[in-house]
Amino acid sequence: MAGMDLVQPPKARPGDRVAVLSPSFAAAGAFPALHEQAMRRLTEVTGLVPVEYPTTREVGASARARAADINAAFADPRIRGILAVVGGDDQITVIPHLDADLARADPKPFLGTSDNTNLHHWLWANGIASFYGGSSQVHLGPGPAVDDIHARSLRAALITGERLEITDPGESEDIGVDWADPRALDSYGEREATEPWTWHGPARSVTGRTWGGCVEVIQWILTAGRFRFPADVLDGGVLLLETSEELLPAREVGMIVRSLGERGLLAAVDAVLLARPPVSDFTRRPSPEQRARLRAEQRDVVVDIVGRYNPDAVVCVGIPFGHTRPQWILPHGGTVTVDGVERRVFADF
Template identity: 60%
Template structure:
């Protein structure tokens, strides 16, 4: 694959754009948003800057693209972070201008529907960071989780390498943003299971690539995302599923579609995130949640091994739609040491 450009890091006192490329969730929970901005500045020393659609529900694709283009073009903006995901960011991609990105690349953070933006940046040869959403991981609760704070600083400021570790607990979703308790209480947290490792005891290093599985598959179907298997040779595939809680069969089918494109065969290692197993609309008991995660993992592994028997696979890593969340490099280097069961992420 071609060498990707790694954006320069920001420094304390620089400005960071806080954007809503998909859904403007700050309009739903303004108090959580304000707390997120305060914590972002406290943790990083960066000065948050909002744009016209950051808090504007119902903004069209053109307006959201204008904000992204303005942030990419403004030399005083040294990084970009999304407030959350959504479901229609693919409509923004054709309206983005690549020239300012190529002239002055900046760290871009987000996950879920922001998979679209990461893939667009990849297609233009620029690294980014999968993870981070101010409304989900910075604003709610009594404090920012330690692993999120560490990877946030690494992605934006230091560029250091960090070992991706298991915090030992997880929540699928937090308090309703309109509920005052969201400012000082977490959601329901439960003990996590050990990660599932499968495959050879090999050490693999390669660029991270992937994102939210549902968004990837929809983007590929629409032609907004491209997955050239030859360009993904040696990459570390990282996939996570969303709060829509896709079942075993749907996850297997989506993975199979990647397999038929040659993606699963091309990659050197695969990371699957701990999936949420409940949502505000669906609240199964602990036993049912554990069964859901186990069945999704088993179904995913069966499909992966049909296409690739040599790649180390690790399932359960907290980098997706659960909290605490690791931010991981998209295009930057991930090292998977299956023998010692360690994952090292380079945020350079």
């Protein structure tokens, strides 16, 4: 197992405090009822006490103010974990205002998806592992209950640190009920049966440290010049790739992944996990057959490109992390095993 030598932040204990922040969009302020249900469920699932900061519910807060809350959470020794409420589209402007010395002095588990890929990469670049997943407004607040796979991986990331097998929950939704609709508090979105995961590349088992996140945000990070490492920093690693609710066509996803290949990142890793992508939203709802085709198109283009740059990589497609629900939380900078022989995936939290 190669890659950077990262600090794995210590786990919290029941009764500890966990910061709940809005580093991107303050959905907690825009949809407070859903947020408050998420906070109650966070305590029920983990035994932790959520602590909000000045911009947690402040829609439109400046990048500097949001960064100040992140810095304050790292600086407070009573805070033993940090959860992002949701993603957004401008966290890249928050990153320059963060204090790396504070994060390195007291590393804490950070959980978030989507636009939070910016924060995951910033932590990784500063030698700190985190966890990809766990946006409270998406996975704790909505619906009649917290999904089992999410609750299990949330506890593992924040408290228990155990090794879990990542499995298919058998159902998936692209998008839940509109958060402005009171039914969002007790109803799931439209769920459908999942397709079996597909495996590509050689039949071998890979164990490596993870890096990656939302494909669109990875592109921003590279464009902003914030990946300042040689490609071999990912040697032997596991690349995590998922796409957002922007529903990029497969061809555009392929062009971004191709750029990762040209950068040398695809050749460096030993395995790639491509998430089950969302292919519908509130206004675009293709037929079941069209949705299956759109997912297959993304799979085929990514698998083809990875194979061109690294035919020895083990590739698994369909794991529920990122923008669909139910969702697993996965280590970012932690260890994942992608077993192409037994066709199983394990994550060490």
